[in-house]
Amino acid sequence: MSKRNSNAAKSAARERLRLERERQAKRAKVRRQAIVAASIVAVLAIAGGVGYAVVQNSEPTKWEAAAEATVVAPANTSGKNGTTVLIGDSTSDNVVHLYEDPRCPACASFEQTVGETVDKGMEDGDYKLSFTIGTFLDGNLSGEGSKNALSALGAALNVSPEAFLDYKAALYSAKYHPSESTDEFAKDSYLIKVANTVDALKNNKKFQDAVEKGTYDAWAMRMSKSFDDAEGVKSTPTIKINDKTVTNPSSVADWEKALKDAGVTE
Numbered sequence: 001m002s003k004r005n006s007n008a009a010k011s012a013a014r015e016r017l018r019l020e021r022e023r024q025a026k027r028a029k030v031r032r033q034a035i036v037a038a039s040i041v042a043v044l045a046i047a048g049g050v051g052y053a054v055v056q057n058s059e060p061t062k063w064e065a066a067a068e069a070t071v072v073a074p075a076n077t078s079g080k081n082g083t084t085v086l087i088g089d090s091t092s093d094n095v096v097h098l099y100e101d102p103r104c105p106a107c108a109s110f111e112q113t114v115g116e117t118v119d120k121g122m123e124d125g126d127y128k129l130s131f132t133i134g135t136f137l138d139g140n141l142s143g144e145g146s147k148n149a150l151s152a153l154g155a156a157l158n159v160s161p162e163a164f165l166d167y168k169a170a171l172y173s174a175k176y177h178p179s180e181s182t183d184e185f186a187k188d189s190y191l192i193k194v195a196n197t198v199d200a201l202k203n204n205k206k207f208q209d210a211v212e213k214g215t216y217d218a219w220a221m222r223m224s225k226s227f228d229d230a231e232g233v234k235s236t237p238t239i240k241i242n243d244k245t246v247t248n249p250s251s252v253a254d255w256e257k258a259l260k261d262a263g264v265t266e
Contacts, residue, residue: 063147066217073219074158081222085131087122087161094127094264099230099238102149102171103137103180107237110248111172114255119165127241127264129165134227134236135220137180145178145185147220152191154216154223155207156198163200163207170194188212 060068073082086095096118100107122129133153135146149171157164170176171185176194178184185191188211195201195208210216227233232245239246241262249255259265 062214063144063217063221066214067221067225069218071218071222072215074154074216076157076161076164077219082219083132083223083226085157085164086128087131087165088125088128090122090125090128092125092127094242094262095130096122096127096264097130097132097240097243099132099134099227099233099236099240101134101137101227101236102146102153102185103141103143103178103183104236105177105180106235106248108172108174108177110237110239111169112174114249114252115169115172117252117255119169121259121265126259132227132230132233133223134233135224136228141180141183143183143186145183147217147224148188149185149191150220150223151214151216152188152195152211154219155210156195156201158210158216159200159204159207163198166198167195167201170197 071081076085076087078084078086098118118129121127133150135150138144138146153164153168153171156167171191171194176197191211192208195211196203201207230238232238237248239248239258241258241264244262246258246262247254249258256265
């Protein structure tokens with residue numbers, strides 16, 4: 001009796017052990033499956049993230065897209081894509097051509113020193129003023145202020161040539177022209193703040209909308225390309241009088257002499 005009970009107990013113990021092993025094996029299998037599933041999800045998530053990053057990185061930037069977009073040319077322009085900006089009613093063939101970059105400190109210095117005199121000569125009919133504006137400093141210094149300011153200048157030109165000249169003068173002024181190492185012109189709010197110092201642009205909703213919506217971004221990129229393609233232009237400002245490059249004037253007297261030497265004035 002005792003022997004039979006002992007054998008039965010041993011048999012029962014073996015059965016319990018077998019069942020426990022089966023349960024443990026099943027739990028281990030479930031864990032392995034869960035780990036594999038989680039690993040697959042993680043791999044897919046990583047792959048998806050990499051794929052998304054690749055797609056994102058392959059998408060063009062705002063300005064790359066603008067370079068390929070259809071151009072909306074501002075009023076008061078001419079030529080292909082509106083990249084010819086010629087201001088003045090002079091009956092003479094004299095043309096003063098300025099090549100500038102909005103972030104250029106030397107351009108700001110030129111404007112602050114002789115800008116009013118240059119504009120007055122145009123207004124007096126001594127010559128027409130032509131402008132080709134580049135954005136190479138964005139590449140040299142990093143940023144997008146030159147491109148953004150050029151687009152805003154297009155919006156000002158769409159208002160009137162006078163608004164364009166006054167706005168350009170304001171952007172280059174000692175008060176508002178930033179250090180070239182900063183990128184204040186990349187901010188629409190800053191460009192509008194400067195514009196509010198110009199009578200024709202102050203609280204001008206149409207102008208502000210054009211700045212904020214980038215209406216003239218594509219035009220700015222074509223204008224910048226025109227600058228890049230300009231012959232003999234290696235720095236800013238570059239000044240040409242009747243297609244001949246002249247030394248940048250450091251005073252009104254220098255400017256008047258340059259005009260006289262070019263036969264523009266007596």
